[in-house]
Amino acid sequence: MAKRRTQQEWIEAAIAAFSREGVGGVKVERLARGLGVTKGSFYWHFTDRRALLDAVLEAWAEQGTAAIIDAVEASPGDAGDKLRTLWGLANGAGEQAFEVALREWGRVDPEVRAAIRRVDQDRMAYLRKLMLEHGVAPDRVEAKCLLMYSLLIGDWFIDVKHGRKSRKRVLSDALDVLLDR
Amino acid sequence: MAKRRTQQEWIEAAIAAFSREGVGGVKVERLARGLGVTKGSFYWHFTDRRALLDAVLEAWAEQGTAAIIDAVEASPGDAGDKLRTLWGLANGAGEQAFEVALREWGRVDPEVRAAIRRVDQDRMAYLRKLMLEHGVAPDRVEAKCLLMYSLLIGDWFIDVKHGRKSRKRVLSDALDVLLDR
DNA sequence: ACCTGAACACCGTTCAAGT
């Protein structure tokens, strides 16, 4: 019988369901059906549903931040160029759905909240560094970092029309505001 | 027996659960237990769980936006003062949890998404009006509105430390950046 | 007019039993 599943396969299925429907969408029985096994078999790989969700969280915490920072650091140019690269990366990434679901989960779970706080801290530190390098006035750096990070995150939750201007154009204008262009 | 419940009581209980735990937290059986009746009685007041959630959404759509705009309009001062009032109101309101849960719900439900879009549209229109009145450069208005609205919304999802500066101070600085102080 | 109680399907969890 070729119906054996690895822990990794369960985690991948969980991540897909999590991105699509949030924590509530991660159902042991449905995942089992999708993987072609009975739900009982789940409990050989994980102690319970929570352990599976923890594995999902851990996967994100370990490489979610580092991946983006590495990609930006590998790109050419000065701090200003890197800020624009970051802007493009973050707004185009397919992991938005995942992060949105994660932040919602964090509302009801202190452990998740702590993990998010750590990642936000790292990302903000990196933003601060780039902004300072780019020559943004030091007493404005903190406010501008927060504005930029808020737009990055808040953008996933906001869906408005901008009249004549395209959304892409408005986002580019926003960066100009922050970088004193 | 004094165990009769009104539709309104079910809705209020649902709003409380929704704010605390999101859509997934709105459980007919648990609400019934809290209201001191059996879950069966729920189906006399509503056709199903979805109808209860729709009532929650409608309550928000009807007065969520208008309430804030009215409060700001009633406050004294020019456009700049009103923007600062809005800033304070939005960042202090106790309805943040509700809105966060709503936006998460919107991710998996088109009807909810449409309602949110309408409200965002109204709020942004009001922001644009205040910004223009305040004398912000017209070609920057759209970007600055989006930045401000994103900070308003994104702030609920972001939890970072700012070093020496207090969060309140950083938020105030951010507004200065947007209003060209 | 509003509620109870029993019924059934769906899901989380356990566990003895299978291969």
Place this chain on the structure above:
DNA sequence: ACCTGAACACCGTTCAAGT
């Protein structure tokens, strides 16, 4: 080492029966 199947508790929904 990994899976099945039956069992039980929890929740959404229906509905006949109660007051």
